[in-house]
Structures are given as C-alpha cells and as structure tokens.
Amino acid sequence: MKTLKILLAWLVAGLLLIQLIRIEVPNPPKAKPGDEIQAPPKVMAILKRSCYDCHSNHTEWPWYSDIAPISFEVRSHVKNGRNWLNFSIWNQYDEEKKEKLYKGIAKSIDWKMPPPDYLWVHKEARLSPEERKLVKEWAMSQLQKEEH
Numbered sequence: 001m002k003t004l005k006i007l008l009a010w011l012v013a014g015l016l017l018i019q020l021i022r023i024e025v026p027n028p029p030k031a032k033p034g035d036e037i038q039a040p041p042k043v044m045a046i047l048k049r050s051c052y053d054c055h056s057n058h059t060e061w062p063w064y065s066d067i068a069p070i071s072f073e074v075r076s077h078v079k080n081g082r083n084w085l086n087f088s089i090w091n092q093y094d095e096e097k098k099e100k101l102y103k104g105i106a107k108s109i110d111w112k113m114p115p116p117d118y119l120w121v122h123k124e125a126r127l128s129p130e131e132r133k134l135v136k137e138w139a140m141s142q143l144q145k146e147e148h
Contacts, residue, residue: 028057028088037090043138047087050114050125054081057088062121077118099143106139 039047052058054077065074085101093101109132114125127135 035089035091037087039138043135046127046131046135050127050131052087053122053125054078054114054118055085055087056082057086064121073117077115102139102143106136106143109135109139 037044037047047055048058053060059078062074064070085104090098109127114122114127119126
C-alpha cells in the first residue's frame with residue numbers, strides 16, 4: 001500500500017511539473033478579406049464548422065488545450081494543420097500549391113478529415129455523407145477551373 005501511495009505521489013508530481021512545459025502556437029492575425037478562401041455559403045459553413053480550428057488563423061482553443069500532456073497533442077495538430085493548409089491565407093498560395101491542396105481536400109474529406117480524435121470532443125464537426133460529397137465536389141470543380 002505504501003508503494004502505491006509513493007507511486008501516486010510521483011505521478012501527481014509529474015503531472016504538475018509537466019504543466020510548466022509550454023508549446024506555443026500563437027494565433028496569427030485574423031485573415032485579411034482578400035486572403036481567405038472563397039467558397040459557396042454551404043461549403044464555407046462546413047469548412048468553418050469542421051476545418052477552421054486546425055486549418056485557419058481562427059482557432060478557438062478549448063479549455064483543455066492548456067493542460068499538459070493533452071495540450072501537446074492539440075497544439076501539434078493545429079501547428080501541423082496550418083502548415084499543411086491554412087484557409088486564412090489561401091490567396092497567398094500560388095496556383096500549383098492550390099491545385100495540390102484541392103486534390104488533398106478532395107481525397108482526405110472522404111476518409112480522414114476531421115480526424116477521429118478531434119471528433120470525440122467536437123461532435124458538431126462531424127460531417128454527413130452529403131456534406132463530405134458537397135465539399136469533395138466543390139474541390140474537384142475548383143480543380144477543373146484551375147485547368148482551364
């Protein structure tokens with residue numbers, strides 16, 4: 001029993017100490033009107049509801065994003081998400097990058113976005129099959145525009 005108490009004390013002390021480690025992912029300035037992606041209203045509503053927390057400068061940090069070790073994962077997701085695709089700076093991308101991103105959106109919307117661990121706590125971000133289809137068709141239509 002004494003060993004269990006010591007182990008629990010070390011565990012609690014470790015969890016408290018780990019709170020001192022901070023991973024900073026600053027919120028960049030909000031998008032300039034001309035930089036943000038433009039899409040039909042239904043598609044924009046889906047993107048804002050299900051994608052913008054990780055893929056824009058408009059992240060709404062949940063309360064647990066400041067509690068380690070969960071914060072490490074949350075902040076890493078946002079940092080990586082913005083690095084891969086940031087809807088807030090869409091019009092700063094060149095045409096080649098946009099084409100790559102449209103292809104990525106069309107491909108990933110079918111099976112991996114939003115990620116399951118995000119959906120555990122953000123049920124409002126779940127996409128219906130119809131919403132996935134709408135976003136995919138929109139991305140594919142943008143690719144066809146790029147080719148012309």
